[in-house]
Amino acid sequence: MQSTMRAAVMTAPRQELTISRLEIPRPGPGELLVQVEASGVCHTDLHVRDAASFPPGAPQPLTLGHEGVGVVVDRGSGVTRVPIGARVGAPWLHDTCDHCRPCLTGFESFCAAQLANGYSVNGAFAEYVIVKERFAPSIPEGLDPIIAAPLMCAGVTAHGAVLKAELAPGKTCVVIGCGGLGQYAVQLAKLTGATVIAVDNSAAKLEHARALGADAVVLAGPDAGEKIRALGGADACLNFAPTARIWPMVVQAINPRGWIISVAMVSEPVPLVLEWLTYNGVRITGTSVGTRQELLDLLALAQRHRLSVRTESISLEGINEGLDRLAAGGVDGRLVIDFRSTRH
Ligand SMILES: [Zn+2]
Numbered sequence: 327m328q329s330t331m332r333a334a335v336m337t338a339p340r341q342e343l344t345i346s347r348l349e350i351p352r353p354g355p356g357e358l359l360v361q362v363e364a365s366g367v368c369h370t371d372l373h374v375r376d377a378a379s380f381p382p383g384a385p386q387p388l389t390l391g392h393e394g395v396g397v398v399v400d401r402g403s404g405v406t407r408v409p410i411g412a413r414v415g416a417p418w419l420h421d422t423c424d425h426c427r428p429c430l431t432g433f434e435s436f437c438a439a440q441l442a443n444g445y446s447v448n449g450a451f452a453e454y455v456i457v458k459e460r461f462a463p464s465i466p467e468g469l470d471p472i473i474a475a476p477l478m479c480a481g482v483t484a485h486g487a488v489l490k491a492e493l494a495p496g497k498t499c500v501v502i503g504c505g506g507l508g509q510y511a512v513q514l515a516k517l518t519g520a521t522v523i524a525v526d527n528s529a530a531k532l533e534h535a536r537a538l539g540a541d542a543v544v545l546a547g548p549d550a551g552e553k554i555r556a557l558g559g560a561d562a563c564l565n566f567a568p569t570a571r572i573w574p575m576v577v578q579a580i581n582p583r584g585w586i587i588s589v590a591m592v593s594e595p596v597p598l599v600l601e602w603l604t605y606n607g608v609r610i611t612g613t614s615v616g617t618r619q620e621l622l623d624l625l626a627l628a629q630r631h632r633l634s635v636r637t638e639s640i641s642l643e644g645i646n647e648g649l650d651r652l653a654a655g656g657v658d659g660r661l662v663i664d665f666r667s668t669r670h
Pocket residue numbers: 368369370371392418479480
């Protein structure tokens with residue numbers, strides 16, 4: 327095996343990522359060395375690259391990427407379950423503390439001590455990545471790495487949001503924002519038997535949402551809340567749009583005892599009237615990626631049902647251009663670095 331690898335690394339905050347040649351890391355106890363086949367590009371990678379400082383505790387330079395899929399080529403001591411040659415994922419969660427209340431009650435993605443691939447440790451924008459065996463999901467037979475990679479963060483995040491919404495036949499789910507995550511959410515919400523209304527400010531994205539199974543579509547705008555009310559209101563609003571402008575629509579659309587699920591990173595405050603919350607019994611929660619079990623469930627689902635999300639393959643060298651397009655809103659779906667086509 328060669329001793330060096332190509333990787334896209336952050337050498338300083340707010341700088342383009344650099345394509346570097348690095349030593350291939352060696353797996354420690356309980357760790358796997360994975361030769362990456364495909365690596366999805368996430369908005370979080372953009373936030374990390376363009377933040378004012380490195381993430382807390384991160385190595386410097388830092389290899390980004392937390393939607394990796396590849397093949398195990400080496401194993402550290404104590405690895406028992408995953409054989410060499412197995413295809414596994416390198417998802418957001420790299421490790422958790424395993425003893426806090428969120429960890430012990432099925433909410434490990436809220437562990438305050440978690441380590442994340444491509445954030446607190448080196449990630450999958452590289453030809454090789456180290457993952458913990460305990461946190462490496464097996465990729466089911468027949469699932470293409472390009473299809474599987476975005477499930478590691480985008481897919482499991484949408485799945486986690488849909489699970490929290492307590493959907494069922496007869497209920498109505500509003501999916502706000504029909505990019506990659508919203509496209510997953512429309513399909514996953516449909517599978518629960520709920521009626522799905524898709525909202526976006528792009529007519530083209532709404533047309534795509536309809537093709538993915540949305541029962542109704544509403545163009546974002548001042549009358550969007552009213553239109554959702556006319557359709558019976560929302561028993562759940564899942565927000566994937568990174569803007570506080572959606573809030574008046576959500577307040578108007580949500581039914582009593584409905585769930586408002588916050589997924590997108592909206593940093594501006596929204597006006598929340600507690601009296602309204604009191605008499606409506608509306609429930610508001612956030613969601614962040616998902617647990618290992620939720621990821622395994624999603625992978626099993628993706629093997630049986632084709633979850634169709636637009637993916638566009640790019641090369642490792644195309645990463646900065648890809649991140650810039652993501653920043654400009656110029657990506658419909660998910661970008662995936664395809665390492666298989668550019669190995670050298
Ligand atoms: Zn992500």
